[in-house]
Amino acid sequence: MxxxxxxxxxxxxxxxxxxxxxxxxxxxxxxxxxxxxxxxxxxxxxxxAVAASPPPTVSIAAPMSRTVNEWDAYVGRFAPSKSVDVRPRVSGQITSLHFTDGAIVKQGQLLFTIDKRPFEAALAEAQAGLESARSDLSLARTDVARADQLSDAAISKSEVDRRRAKMQAAVASVAAAEARVQSRSLDMEFTDVRAPIEGRVSDRRVDPGNLVMAGDGGSSTLLTTVNALDPIYFNFDASEAVFLKTKRAQQTGAESSRVEVRLQDEAEYLWSGQLDFIDTGLDPRSGTIRARAVLKNSDFFLTPGMFGNMRLANGSASTALLVPDSAVQTDQARKTVLTVGADGTVVAKPVQLGAVVDGLRIVRSGLDGNDRVIIGGILSAVPGAQVATKPGEIAPITSAPKAPVLATSGEVTFAR
The missing domain is CATH 1.20.5 (Single alpha-helices involved in coiled-coils or other helix-helix interfaces)
Incomplete structure (x- = not known):
């Protein structure tokens, strides 16, 4: 065990x-x-060992040099060059209408007809009065002729004077009767209400069958309105700074009256005209001054009350450097453009900017034609850092016109 x-x-x-x-x-x-x-x-x-990352790659290009003509930009409204309220010059009943609402009418075209019968009767009465006055004058002249043939013993001198005075009164009566006939004839003419100017007529304010009243000012009946549209006005307000710049340009002989207008649905300035009016003084409350341009409108497309963007030439054409507007950066209170030095270092250069033309910004100072401006990969470029470069191209967003490029300064005022 x-x-x-x-x-x-x-x-x-x-x-x-x-x-x-x-x-x-x-x-x-x-x-x-x-x-x-x-x-x-x-x-x-x-x-x-950790491998060093390569420097970022950016696109560079030299500033574009182009001939530009700077403009000041405004917003305003179109207005008729003439506007007439059509009112009757005689009272009566409208018997017929002779136009279509909103149609283009010629000067003198028949618009309304007023009942002529009372004025025909008044004219006939005036003509009868003229004939009576002429008969009295003929009799007075005969009496004076008979008195001249009689001797001093047969007729007194006072009787001769009386007959001559009666003849002169008859002459005056004839003149008065002729004036009444002319007045009644004008009344007959005024029964046909015609267009006072050429333009577009508004809608009818009175239908046939209504009684209309003649009078002074607003007491008469308004029948319709006719606006002259060719040429047409463009009204706008200009700031005091732009007004002074325009006056300075005029003193130097530079072109400062040509304007171009773009409608709200248009991408380009298709309507051209001339500056034709500047008010006598500036409004002390707003610091602006009223101005007006006149444009051709042969097809009556431009309509009063329509908004438009207008640019006004503020000087002659000049050569300027342009860079993409996207290449401009804001550094606190200044504008800068990133460039690449000879050693590949990013350098931020302060610049003074001008107008925008075709998506390109005018650089007034701070750059020269040999600078290598960063136009692509801007977000990866840091001032003082090293970058790799590749060639880029500065091109306008829209096709360049044949005439000098037109720029807008971006200074906008609104019409009251």
């Missing part, structure tokens, strides 16, 4: 020894594998 117990104990001890060796072997393997990881986590492992 003792030997059996001893045998079991030896067997158990041998088994424990083998398990312990297995555990020790596993720990040893983990230590061997984990040591590099620990060294790496503690920063004590082998160091690897």
């Amino acid at each position: 003792m030997s059996a117990f001893t045998q079991n104990l030896e067997t158990q001890t041998s088994s424990n020894s083998r398990s312990g060796r297995k555990i020790l072997t596993a720990f040893t393997a983990l230590a061997v594998v984990g040591m590099p990881v620990a060294y790496m986590l503690l920063g004590r492992g082998p160091k690897t």
Whole structure:
């Protein structure tokens, strides 16, 4: 029995020894594998070299040199060059209408007819009165002629004077009767209401069958309105600064009266005209002055009350440097343009800007024709940093016209 117990104990001890060796072997393997990881986590492992990133690539181009003619921009409204309210000059009943609402009418074209019968009767009465006055004058002249043939003994001098005075009164009566006939004839003429000017007629305010009244000013009946549309006016307000600039340009002999107008649905300035009126003084409340341009409108397309964007030439054509408007940056209170130096370093240059023409901004100062302006990849360019460059091109957004390029200064005033 003792030997059996001893045998079991030896067997158990041998088994424990083998398990312990297995555990020790596993720990040893983990230590061997984990040591590099620990060294790496503690920063004590082998160091690897980090490759330097290449500099960003930007597009560059020299500023474009073009001949431009700068303009000042305004917003205003079109107005008729003439506007006439058509009112009757005699009272009566409208008997007929001779136009279509909104039609183009010629000067003197018949618009309304007023009942002529009362005026025909008045004219006939005036003509009869004229004939009576002429008869009295003829009799008076005969009496004077007879008195002149008689001797002083047959007729007194006072009778001769009386007959001559009667003849002069008859002459005056004839003149008065002729004037009444002329007045009644005018009344007959006024029964035909005609267009006073050429233009577009408004709608009728009175239908046939209605009585209309003649009178002075607003007491008479309004029949319709005729607006002259060729030429047509464009009214706008100019600021004092632009007014002074225009006057300075006129003193130097530069062109400052040519205007161009663009409608709200147009991309280009298709309507041209001339500045023809500037008011006598500035409004002290707003600091603006009223001005007006006149434009041709042979097809009557332009309509009074329509809005338009106008630009006014403020000087003669000159050569200027232009860069894309997107290349201009704002640095606090100044405008800058990023350029690339000979060593590839980004340099921010302060600039003085002018008008925008075809998407390009005029640079008045700060750049020269040899500068390499960054026009692409601007967001990755930092002043003082190194960049790689590739050639770019500065081109207008729209096709350039044959005449000198027209720029707008962006100075806008609104019509009252």
